[in-house]
Amino acid sequence: MSKVMVVTSGKGGVGKTTSAAALGAALAQAGQNVVVVDFDVGLRNLDLIMGAERRVVFDLVNVVQGDAKLPQALIRDRRVDKLHLLPASQTRDKDALTEPGVGKVIDELREQFDWIICDSPAGIEKGATLAMRFADVAVVVTNPEVSSVRDSDRIIGLLDAKTARAERGETMEKHLLLTRYDAARAARGEMMKVEDVLEILAIPLLGIVAESPDVLTASNVGCPITLHNPASVVARAYDEAARRLLGETIVVTTPSERRSLMSRLFGRRAALA
Amino acid sequence: MGKDWQVHAVPSIVANETPAPQTIVIRGRSVLALVIAPQWPLDTWLAALDAQTERSANLFEQRPVVVNLGAAPQGERGPAAALEALVALSARGIKVIGVEGIDPLLMGQTRWSRLPVIPPGRETIREEAPREEGAGMAPVASAPAAPVASLLIERPVRSGQSIVFDQGDIIVIGAVSSGAEVVAGGSIHVYGPLRGRAIAGLTVGAAARIFCRKLEAEMVAVDGRYRTAEHWGPDLHGRAVQVRRDKDVLRISVLD
């Protein structure tokens, strides 16, 4: 049974695309057939994060409008062959994506893939509402910071009201993915506590991903972090999150401030060039 | 004996040569508008307003606003001062849909003449279809029903959501998020933290009350009187409270 999963947040810059790529790669490595779909209209990001930017010929809008067939637009990842990408369009036409059109593409994708991950753009406009429209599962990416939490709450409200599932009276499985968590700042009381975020958003916690320079490195080289640096704290958090999505019960641990011997001796690592 | 057959003559409908006149349907609609009353000196009042909106950014967002100009200075300066207030409010993106507390004649001579001047007193707006010859529509009048109903919501009210139930009480089992609002004809009961806005008493007036497990609200209002977080201070913040209107003031008292 295929699952459509939307990765959304409301607020921009919290780690949706990074998370969609990381979770997609982790699920594919676990043996699932995965496609990650970029729902941004006009700004393409997922292809860059996945390192496929030079191979994009056709995109979601091309498929919706009939300029191309789905197999022509899908790009297979060179590192993990169960991982595919359906890129976003660079068009400026906001009405290029239609609900019935997208619905048809999703139905076609369901025939081929176990997981269809919809990378939502920021905001609550058309791209974001279409990304969630046909979802069975939602991952709400949130930073432990007030405006991100407020926006995530708004998005959760939309997930409960404006999706096909909600309109049919079915519940949508919602998960909270807390990203860019900074243990040191949390310890100093500068960052919202995990418990406070959970109390406000009231959805189950999928995982906590620490703030890390490894994320930037991975996107610089165009490789999902779970593939690029699987031993890193971030990759392991995403990997565990993917396994939780597959039904495994793994206790969520809050990242603690971990400093290596070297950085303790020489102070914090300098910003990397 | 044979059966009696009753024959009903069915009148034949003769096609008209001329088409029936178009009927224009006018309906009434009640919307919740906020009424704000600028005070003079205007600069001081505007500064306080800006401070308020900085704390609760969504206070006026998309909300129709009626401006009460009753405090505008009398005499020659009156209209100019009132207009200054309207200009300042529009510049802040506040959607002014009408004014009150000012002589309509004064407004008529200005560029704000398009704004309706709302007469004093509570308005009940009814839905009616016009009686037209041969229109075949019965007039539909809906009077406000006596509030006996209650609306039960068993999940959190999320940011951006607005629950309006003017026929009675609203009961929420869960949180009312910051940026959400609950508007009731009667009372409001929140079995959880109230972080957004609660507006009670639209229909029952001052008899309405607001109850919540944790007061962290952006605004509470009963029958038009409102209070925001700065009014009740840290002593009441986070406590289980009831909010009621006592003559002209809003009283907030601890429950437990």
Place this chain on the structure above:
Amino acid sequence: MSLLNFFRRNRSAPVARDRLQVLLAHERALSGRTDLAKVLQQEILAVIAKHIAIDHDKVIIKLDRGSQVSTLEIDIEIPEATLGAAMVRSAAS
């Protein structure tokens, strides 16, 4: 973290810069005009379709844009029967 890791300089930023330069060079050259790859693909398919019936679902286009050289690869699955019939037709003409 091993000693080696600590002293190895992270060279990811130059990689990012190179990727962006290639990508943006292509995107700026395009701006507004149709991608050459798409046009080529449509015209090549049209030519082939004149001789053989093609199922568009069985056409895969692969593109790799480089800084010096770009590669366009078009894979078309043609059933043996169709190919055989086409060859017979062209031999006969």
